[in-house]
Amino acid sequence: MKTISFWLIFSLILGLAPACSNKENKEEKKPTPDTTTRINIPVNSINPYTIVDISPMDISYFPADYPILKMEKTISTLPLARIVYSRPHLQGRRLFQNLLKYDEPWRLGANESTELELYTDVSIQDKKIKAGRYVLYCIPHADTWTVVFNTNTDSWGLHPDPTKDLTSFTIPVKQTTNRLEYFTMVFENTATGTDIVMAWDNLEARLPIIFPVK
Amino acid sequence: MKRSILCLAAIFISAVLYAQSLPPVDKSPMDMSYYPNNYPVLKIQDKLTEPLVARVIYSRPQKAGRAIFGGLVKYGEVWRFGANEATEIDLYKNVKIGGKKLKAGRYTLYAIVNENTWTIIVNKETDTWGSFKYDAKKDLLRTQVPVQKTDGPVESLSMVFEKTATGMNLVVAWDTVKVTIPFNF
Numbered sequence: 001m002k003t004i005s006f007w008l009i010f011s012l013i014l015g016l017a018p019a020c021s022n023k024e025n026k027e028e029k030k031p032t033p034d035t036t037t038r039i040n041i042p043v044n045s046i047n048p049y050t051i052v053d054i055s056p057m058d059i060s061y062f063p064a065d066y067p068i069l070k071m072e073k074t075i076s077t078l079p080l081a082r083i084v085y086s087r088p089h090l091q092g093r094r095l096f097q098n099l100l101k102y103d104e105p106w107r108l109g110a111n112e113s114t115e116l117e118l119y120t121d122v123s124i125q126d127k128k129i130k131a132g133r134y135v136l137y138c139i140p141h142a143d144t145w146t147v148v149f150n151t152n153t154d155s156w157g158l159h160p161d162p163t164k165d166l167t168s169f170t171i172p173v174k175q176t177t178n179r180l181e182y183f184t185m186v187f188e189n190t191a192t193g194t195d196i197v198m199a200w201d202n203l204e205a206r207l208p209i210i211f212p213v214k
Numbered sequence: 215m216k217r218s219i220l221c222l223a224a225i226f227i228s229a230v231l232y233a234q235s236l237p238p239v240d241k242s243p244m245d246m247s248y249y250p251n252n253y254p255v256l257k258i259q260d261k262l263t264e265p266l267v268a269r270v271i272y273s274r275p276q277k278a279g280r281a282i283f284g285g286l287v288k289y290g291e292v293w294r295f296g297a298n299e300a301t302e303i304d305l306y307k308n309v310k311i312g313g314k315k316l317k318a319g320r321y322t323l324y325a326i327v328n329e330n331t332w333t334i335i336v337n338k339e340t341d342t343w344g345s346f347k348y349d350a351k352k353d354l355l356r357t358q359v360p361v362q363k364t365d366g367p368v369e370s371l372s373m374v375f376e377k378t379a380t381g382m383n384l385v386v387a388w389d390t391v392k393v394t395i396p397f398n399f
Contacts, residue, residue, distance in 0.1 A: 048365065049372035049387050052274060056243030059271070059299055067299045067343035079341050084246070084271065087239060112246055112254045154266055156254040184236045199236060 055088040055110035062187035062194045080211060081194070082117050083136075086110035086157075087182045095201035096140075105148075106138045107157030108198065109183065113137070115153060122193065123210045125169050135160065138198070139168075145198075145205045146170045173205040242275040242297035242371075249375035249382045266306045267382060267399065270323070273297035274370040275388075282389040283327055292335070294345035295325045295386075296371065302340060309381065310398040311336065312357030324348060325386075331358050332393050359393045368392075 061067065062081040069075035088110040093099055100106050108114045113135040120131050135150040137160045152164040176199065183200040195206040248254065249268045256262045275297040280286050287293045295301045300322040307318050316336060324335040324345050339352045364387050371388040383394040 047368060047370060047372055049368065049385060049392075050245070050247060050374045052243060052370050053245060056239060057245050057271075058237070058240060059244060060237070061341070067341055070341060071343040071347045073347070082341070084244075089239075152257075154248070154254055154257065154269070156258045159258055161258070180236065182239050186237060197236075 053086065053111060055086045057084065057086045057111070059084050060186045064187055064189075078119050080119055081122075081187065081209070082119075083114065083185050083187075083196070084112075084117075085114040085183075085185050086112065087184070089182045090179075090201060095203060100140060102141050103139060105160055106140055107160065108136050108138045108147075108185070109157055111157060113150075113152070113155045113157040113160065114185070116149075116196075121212060123212060124207065127167055127169075129167070134166065140173070143173065144170050145173050147196075147198075147205075147207050169207060171205050171207050173203055176202050176204050178202070240273065240298060242273045244271065244273045244298070245373075246271050247374050250377075251375055267309075268303060268305050268375065268384075268397070270301065270303045270373050270375075270384065271299075272301040272323075272371070272373055273299065274372070276371075277367070277369050277389055283391060284329065287327055289328050290326060292345050292348050293325050293327055294348075295323050298343065300324075300340070300342045300344060301373075303336075303384075307399055311355060311395065314355045314357070316355060321354065328361075330361050332361060333358050334393075334395050357395070359395055361391050361393060364390055364392050 060083045061079050063069065063075065063079065066075065066079045066082070086109045090099075096102065114137065115133055116136050117133045118129060118131045122129050129149065133153045135152055135155060137148050137150060137157070139146040139148065146168050147170075148160070148168040149166040150160055150162075150164050151166055152161045155161070179202050180199050184197070185199075186197050187194045188197050188206075190208060193209045193211040195208050198205045198207070247270050248266070250256065250262070250264045250266070253262070253266055253269075273296045283289070301324075302320060303323055304320050305316065305318045309316050311334075320340050322337045322340055322342065324337060326333040326335070334357050336354045336356075337348070337352050338354055339349060367390055368387045371386075373384060373386050375382045375384055376394075378396065381396065381398040383396050385392060385394050
């Protein structure tokens, strides 16, 4: 089994290597390309206006892919929730061996604090949460994570201000069989509403949100 | 041997399926700019000197060797001013753009680019995708701004606010051009 995967990778590399060198040779023989329409700038070159973040920002909606559904006109109701967060990546590190410490606040993202926007009132673990924008952060423990709702919006993720905590919810965390390079937050449908799924490395936690019936 | 190959294929397919079940990292990463600049950092450092006025959330396509304006972005057509989800501006106070009032709230931004001027469009249809189903009936205002050259090529679409005597500008730069959109408040 191991030998097969080795040979598979080896032959892939062998197959790619000549393809790459051929391309380079061809490019050398070509006349100078028209520089007015093709300028090659390294992706990480300094941007004088605002740099491109190493941990890119992303947005997740509930219902999932709401903006696409709205564009396609397959949905006419308002969105129920969305999360704006930045996505750090492991880059060879392990989550709790190298990056995070148990019992210390973790910003559930990077850069600007992670923002949950509720478009309607919801209930979580029998507590009512009003529509609005909240900062989410987490205090991870070995078997559970405490997800904190905080009102200090438009802030930076580091050093959340506990005097502005609204409420918190403790949820179980489980191990997954596959590892995720990028931190991921996404909504998944449930019978009573949605789960906020938080997954990174080989861990996954879910915060169930119940949408009250109107 | 055959069984091993089948087994390998199964592992490969399941790995691909798992990778598809959670969203991948976008090719055009999303970003956020505030006015005052770096508002979130200043806020946690207790260094704020001005109240929060605006933030823009947009995705940042890259030039990647392509001709952008007049090429990828066609002159005279509505451009989504970003990538993926429609570019969004949150205004935390009432402002004026080109002499027209705009109330505090959340809006989407689009642009019609031409060689010398861009028309900036403020539209009220939020939480949507790109400009593919852009609806001019939902426009709140349009304003024209002149195109300027940048000092050097800009690889990723960039949006940043700057302070002015009468409020702020939203500076939008990509490739070899930029525009400054004045907001008065």
